[in-house]
Amino acid sequence: MGLYSLAKRTVLAASLCFGLPALAVEMPDVEIPYESFTLDNGLTVVVHEDRKAPLVAVSVWYHVGSKDEPAGKTGFAHLFEHLMFNGSENYDAEFFEPLQEVGVTDVNGTTWLDRTNYFETVPTPALERVLFLESDRMGHLLGAVTQEKLDNQRGVVQNEKRQGENEPYGRAFETLQSGIFPVGHPYHHSTIGSMEDLDAASLDDVKEWFNTYYGPNNTVLVLAGDIDVEEARPMVERYFGDIPAGPPLVKGKSSIPELASNVHEVMQDRVPQARIYRVWAVPGRTTEAANTLDVAAEILGGGKTSRLYRDLVYNRQIATNVQVGLFPFELSSLFFIQVDVKDGESVQEVSDRLDAIVADFLAKDPSKAELERAQIGLISGEVRGLEKVGGFGGKAVTLAEGALYADDPGFYKKRMAYIADASAKSVAQTARTWLGRNHFQLDVIPFGDFAAASEGVDRSTGVPAVDDTPELDFPAVETASLSNGIELVVANRPTVPLVNIAMMFDAGYAADQGKKLGTASLTLAMLDEGTKKRSALDIAEELEGLGAVLRTGSNLDTSTVSMNALKTELKASIDLMADVVRNPAFDQAELDRLRQQRLAGIRQEENQPISIALRQLPPIMYGKDNAYGIPFTGTGTIELLCP
Numbered sequence: 047m048g049l050y051s052l053a054k055r056t057v058l059a060a061s062l063c064f065g066l067p068a069l070a071v072e073m074p075d076v077e078i079p080y081e082s083f084t085l086d087n088g089l090t091v092v093v094h095e096d097r098k099a100p101l102v103a104v105s106v107w108y109h110v111g112s113k114d115e116p117a118g119k120t121g122f123a124h125l126f127e128h129l130m131f132n133g134s135e136n137y138d139a140e141f142f143e144p145l146q147e148v149g150v151t152d153v154n155g156t157t158w159l160d161r162t163n164y165f166e167t168v169p170t171p172a173l174e175r176v177l178f179l180e181s182d183r184m185g186h187l188l189g190a191v192t193q194e195k196l197d198n199q200r201g202v203v204q205n206e207k208r209q210g211e212n213e214p215y216g217r218a219f220e221t222l223q224s225g226i227f228p229v230g231h232p233y234h235h236s237t238i239g240s241m242e243d244l245d246a247a248s249l250d251d252v253k254e255w256f257n258t259y260y261g262p263n264n265t266v267l268v269l270a271g272d273i274d275v276e277e278a279r280p281m282v283e284r285y286f287g288d289i290p291a292g293p294p295l296v297k298g299k300s301s302i303p304e305l306a307s308n309v310h311e312v313m314q315d316r317v318p319q320a321r322i323y324r325v326w327a328v329p330g331r332t333t334e335a336a337n338t339l340d341v342a343a344e345i346l347g348g349g350k351t352s353r354l355y356r357d358l359v360y361n362r363q364i365a366t367n368v369q370v371g372l373f374p375f376e377l378s379s380l381f382f383i384q385v386d387v388k389d390g391e392s393v394q395e396v397s398d399r400l401d402a403i404v405a406d407f408l409a410k411d412p413s414k415a416e417l418e419r420a421q422i423g424l425i426s427g428e429v430r431g432l433e434k435v436g437g438f439g440g441k442a443v444t445l446a447e448g449a450l451y452a453d454d455p456g457f458y459k460k461r462m463a464y465i466a467d468a469s470a471k472s473v474a475q476t477a478r479t480w481l482g483r484n485h486f487q488l489d490v491i492p493f494g495d496f497a498a499a500s501e502g503v504d505r506s507t508g509v510p511a512v513d514d515t516p517e518l519d520f521p522a523v524e525t526a527s528l529s530n531g532i533e534l535v536v537a538n539r540p541t542v543p544l545v546n547i548a549m550m551f552d553a554g555y556a557a558d559q560g561k562k563l564g565t566a567s568l569t570l571a572m573l574d575e576g577t578k579k580r581s582a583l584d585i586a587e588e589l590e591g592l593g594a595v596l597r598t599g600s601n602l603d604t605s606t607v608s609m610n611a612l613k614t615e616l617k618a619s620i621d622l623m624a625d626v627v628r629n630p631a632f633d634q635a636e637l638d639r640l641r642q643q644r645l646a647g648i649r650q651e652e653n654q655p656i657s658i659a660l661r662q663l664p665p666i667m668y669g670k671d672n673a674y675g676i677p678f679t680g681t682g683t684i685e686l687l688c689p
Contacts (some may be wrong), residue, residue, distance in 0.1 A: 047296070051688040072295070073597070076429060076432065076458075078094055078432075078441050078444060078445060078458070079094065079095065079186065079627055080092050080093060080094045080455050081093050081274075081275040081444055082352045082449070082455055083275070083279060083315070085262065085282070085283060085286060085287055086287070087261075087262045087263060087287065087289055087290065087291045088261070088262050088263025088264075088291045089262035089265055089267060089282070089289075090265070090266045090267070090449055091266075091267045091268075091269070091278070091279075091280045091282050091450055092266065092267070092268045092445045092446070092454075092455045093268075093269050093270075093273060093274065093275045094267070094268070094269070094270040094271075094435070094442070094445060094565070095271075095272075095273060095274045095275075096270060096271050096272070096435050096441065096629045097271075097272055098518060099271070099272065100169055100170045100270055100272050101167055101168065101169060101170065101435065102168060102169075102170055102173045102176075102269055102270070102271040102272055102273050102435075103152070103165065103166075103167045103268075103269070103270045103271050103434075103435040103437065103440065103441070103442040104165065104166055104167070104176050104177070104180065104267075104268070104269060104436070105163060105164075105165040105172070105267070105268040105270070105436055105437020105442040105443060105446045106163065106164045106165070106180050106184075106265065106267050106268075106443075107162075107163045107264075107265065107267075107268070107446045107447075107449075107450050108161065108162045108163070108260055108264060108293075109161060109257065109259075109264045110162055110259035110260070110264065110267070111123050111157060111158050111159045111160045111162060111237065111268075112124065112157070112158070112159050112235065112236070112237040112239070113159045113160055113232035113233055113376075113377065114232070114259060115235070115239070115299065115551070116420055116622070118243055118246070119243055119251065119255070120235045120236070120239035120240050120243045121203065121238060121239015121240065121243055121244045121247075122239070122247065122252075122255050123157045123162055123237065124157040124203060124238060124252070125163070125199060125200065125239070125240060125244065125247060125252075125406065126157075126255060126256065126260075127155050127156070127157045127162050127164075128199040128202055128203055128253065129187075129191060129195060129196065129199050129252070129512055130155070130164070130187065131155065131181045132191075132195050132198075132199065133190045133195075134179075134183040134186050134187045134188075134189075134190050135182065135186040135187065135190050136178075136182050136186055137178075137182055138178060138190045141179060141183070143173060144179065144541055145166055145168065145172070145175070145176065145179070146170060148168055148171075148172035148175065149168070149172075150166050150167065150168050150172070151166075151167045151168075151437070152165060152166060152167045152434075152436055152437030152438065153165070153166035153167075154166075154438070156354075157237055157562050159232075159233055159237060159375050159376070160375055160376040160377075160451070161444070161450060162529055164180065165436055165437065165438075165442065165443075165510070167271070167434075167435065167436045167437060168435075170271075170273070170439075171232050171617040173269075173273065173281070174281060174285075174498055175287040177281055177282065177286070178689075179556045180267075180285075181285040181286045182240060184242065184260060184262065184265070184286070184289055185286070185289030185290075186289070186638040187224055187256060187260075188256060188257075190252050190255055191249065191252060191253070193249055193338065194292050195259070196247070196249060196252060200244050200245070200247060203238070203239075203244060204241060204244055205478070207239070207244075210238065211546050213557065214315065214316065214317040214318065215315065215317055215321060215490055216315075217313065217315065217316075218313070218321075218323055218488060218490055219236070220236040220238075221311065221313060221488055222325050222380075222382075222486060222488055223235075223453045223615070224236075225309060225311065225325075225486040225488065225555070226303065226305070226325050226326075226327050226380065226486045226579055227303055227327070227378070228303055230297060231301060232301055232377060232560055233297065233303070233375065233377065233378065237420055242378050243636060247483065248639055251604075253333075254479060257292065257293075258292060258293060258295075259292065259295070260292065261289070261290070261291050261292020261293070262286060262289050262291060262292075263291040263292055264292055265451045266446050266450050267282065267286070268442045268443075268445050268446045268455075269282075269442075270436055270440070270441045270442040270445065271435040271436070272563060273669070281518070285541055287493050298376070298377050299638075300326050300329065300330050300377055300378065301377045301378055302328065302329060302330075302377075302378040303327050303378065304327070304483055304484065304486035304574050305483070305485070305486065305503050306484070307484055308484045308485055308486075308487070309484070309485075309486045309487065309489055310487045310489070311486075311487070311488050311489070312488075312489045312491060313488060313489070313490045313491070314490075314491055314492075314493045314494075315490050315491075315492070315493060316492070316493050317490055317491075317493075318492070319366070319386055319388070319389055319492065320385060320386075320393045320485065320489065320490065320491045320492060320555075321384065321385065321386050321387065321388040321489070321490045322383075322384070322385040322387065322393065322396060322398065322400065322488075322490075322491070323382065323383070323384055323391065323395055323487065323488045323489075324382065324383045324384075324485050324487045324488075325382045325383075325485060325486050325487075326381045326382075326480060326481055326483060326484070326486075327378050327379075327380065327483075328337060328372070328378065328380070328381045328480045329378065329379060330374075330375060330376050330377055330378055330379055330624065331374030331375060331376060331379055332376075332451055332452045332457065332461075334373060334464050335476050335480065336379045336480070337461055337464035337468075338464060338465075338467055338468050338472055338476040339372055339379075339381055339476055339477065339480060339481075340371075340372050340424060340465065341417070341420045341421060341424065341468045341473050342381075342407075342412075342420075342473050342476065342477040342481070343370045343371050343372055343420075344370075344419075344420035344421075345385070345407070345412050345416045345417070345420045345473070346370045346403075346404070346407060346423055347368045347369055347370025347371070347383060348370065348419075348420060348423055348424075349423065349655060351419060351572040352368070352370070353406075353407060353416075354368045354370060354383070354385070354400070354403055355368045355405055357363075357403055358385060358396065358403075359401060362399070363388065363398070364387070364388055364391040364392075364395060364396050364633070365386055365387055365388055365396055366386045366387075366388050367385070367386040368383075368384070368385050368386075369382075369383075369384040369670070370382070370383050370384070376451055381480065381481065383400065383404075385400060391490055396442075397487070397489070404481065406531050407481075408474070408477055408478050408479065408481060408482055410474065411470040411471055411473070411474040412470050414470065416470075417468070417470050417473065418471070421465055421466060421468065421572060424464065425462065425465060425472065426465055438452040440499055444458050445458075446497065498537050504680070509589060509611050520537075520538045521535050521537045521538055522534070522537070522538065524536045524537075524538075532566065542612035543612060543614065544610060544611070544612060544613065545610075545611050545613055545616055545619075546608070546609070546610050547608060547609045547610075547611065547620070547623065548606055548607070548608040548609075549606065549607045549608070549623075549627060550604050550605070550606045551603055551604060551605045551606070552603075552604060552606070553566065553603075554566055554600045554601050554602045554603045554604045554605055554680075555600055555601065555602045555676060556603060556673040556676070556682040557673075558676060558682070559647050559673040561674075562682065562685065563677065563682035563683050564606060564644065564681050565598045565682070565683015566680065567599070567600045567641065567680040567681060567682070568637075568641070568644060568682070569605075570598040570599055570600050570605050570606075570607070571598060571599075571644075572589070572627050572630060572632055572636065572637060573598045573607060573627065573630045573632075574596055574626050575631075575633065575636040575640065576633050576636055577625045577626060577627045577631055578631055579629070580623065580625060581620075582636060585622065585626065588622055589622070592611065592612070592615045592619050592622070593612050593615060593620055594609055594610065594611040594612065594622070595609065595610040595611075596608070596609050596614065596620045596622070596626065597609075598626075601682075602674065602678065602681055603681070607623065607626065607627050609623045614678045644681055644682070645684055648681050648682070648683070648684055649679055649684075651677075651679055651681065657679060660677060660678040660679050661677040661679060662677075663678075664676055664677060664678050
C-alpha cells in the first residue's frame, strides 16, 4: 500500500468547509452542530445530532500512541489495542460478538503515533450495549487480562508485524520514520514495535501502561447520529461516571527535527519496481503551516494535472505513479513524495528530475489555477468523507480529532479556513521554509532474480589438497655504506612510481629501562612536531603539498622514521625527512601538549582489558629489572611522564 493511501486510511483526516472565499467553483457551506460536556472524572464528551437514519456512531479516542512508549517498551500501545478487544471484567469474551448480534457496522480499532481509537456504528436501540462495553474496558479491564490472553495477542501482533514487513515496500515507512526522526525523538520507532520488546512485555508492564494512559481524563468520547445531548448525558454519566481518573500526564510539545544534511539510503526488497520515497519533517497537524503544506502537496502531486505527475508520468513517462501528501502528526508532521519508477528507467534520472521539479516549485509562486485546483480538491475530498456519521472517517472522527489534538471539536473550521485562505505567496513561502530544509530519501529497488546453479563441486572428497608452493620473486637487494657509517639497503620493484623509505635505529622501548618509561616513544612522536626551520604545521602542509606520508614510532627493540613519497617529488621529500631526523626542535610547548595527550592515552589503556594486560603482564613475565619488564604499549607511566 502506498504511503498516501495508508495515510488516508489510518490518519482518518476528515473536515468541512465553511465560509470559503470565492473560488473558481463555489463550494457548499457545511456545519457539524455539536454540544460538548466534561464529566467530573475528566472524560470529554462530544455529541452531534444527525437524524437521517436510526444509527449512532460511537468513537472513543485515547490520547496515547507509540510516541508515549519509553525505550524497551515499543509496541505497547498497539498490543494494548488488541488486548482491549479480548474481554473485560463484566463481559469476558470477544468484544465483537454482542455487537454483531445487533447489526453493528464499521467496528474496529486503530493505533498510531499519537492516539488509540475504537469505533462502531449501531442501531439506536443498541447504544446502551455499546456504552456498557466501551466503559467496561475503560474502567474494568485489568481483572480480565490474563497471561494467556497476553501471550495470545502478543503472537497476533508479532504475526501482524511479520506480514507487514513481508509485503512489498513493507519495511519502507519504518525506515523513513527512524531516518527522519532521530534516536530519542518520540516518533523514532514504529507503532508495531520490536519483536524483542513485545517478547519482554509482562503482565505488570501491561497493567502499569493501562493505569497510566487509559483513564477518562485522557479520553474523548464522540456520539454522532440519532441522539442529542439530553439523551446522551445521563447514559454517559451512568456508564462512565464512576471510572476513576488516571494520573496527570504531560503533553508533548512541538518537536520538529532538522537533518544536518540530505540523507539518501537504498533498500533492496522483493518488489515489482523501484520506488523513491522522500520525506521532510514539518510542523504539527493543528498549525497553519501544516495545512498550507497540504495545499503545496496537492499542487506538486495531487492528480494528473499536478507538476510531478504531468512531468514524470505523463510527459517523460519515466515513472508510473506519483503520490504527494502529508502525514499529520501532533508533534511534527511528515511531508512525503512517493514516485514509482517505470521498469527499465534509471532511479537516478527520476531522482534528479524530482530535484529539479521541487527546486522550480520552491523558486516561484504557484499559478492561480494551480492554487484553486488544489484548494477545491482538498475541500471537496473532505466533504465527501462526511456522508457517514462514523467508521474510519465521517463526522465522529472529525469532531474527535479536533477535541483530542486541538481541544476544540470544531477545529475543522479553522483547518478549512487555513486551506481556503491560502494564497500563492503563502503556499510558496511556507514550502520554501520547510521543503527547503534537508530531506531523507529512501530508494527501494528490486532484489534481483538470483538463482543457484543446479550442480556444484563434489564435496565428498573433502578439502582440496595443496600440492605446490609458488616461488616468490623477491627484488634484488643492493647495499652500500655512507661516509658517516649509515648502512643503505635498496630494493627496487618497478610497479608504481612510489618510494618507501625507512630509517631504523637500534633502540626502542627496552632502552627506557632504568630511565623514565615512555621516553623512546615520546621522543619519536616529537620528531615531526617541528624542526629548527619548520613548525609542526609547516611540516604537515609541506607533506600534503608533496603528496608524501611521514611516520615516526617505536617498538620494543627499534625506533623508525618512515616515508612514502612520489618518485617525482622524491628529492624534496627526502629533504623534509632529513630535516625531521637531523634537526628536531623539541619545542617545550609541543612537548607539553604531547605529554597531556600521552597521559590521557595511558588513562584509556588502564581501563581497556587488552591494554591492561599489555601493561601488567611484562613485569610479571620478565621481572621489573629486565629491559623487557616494562609496559609493552610503550607509553610509559603517569608518574614517570609527569615532570
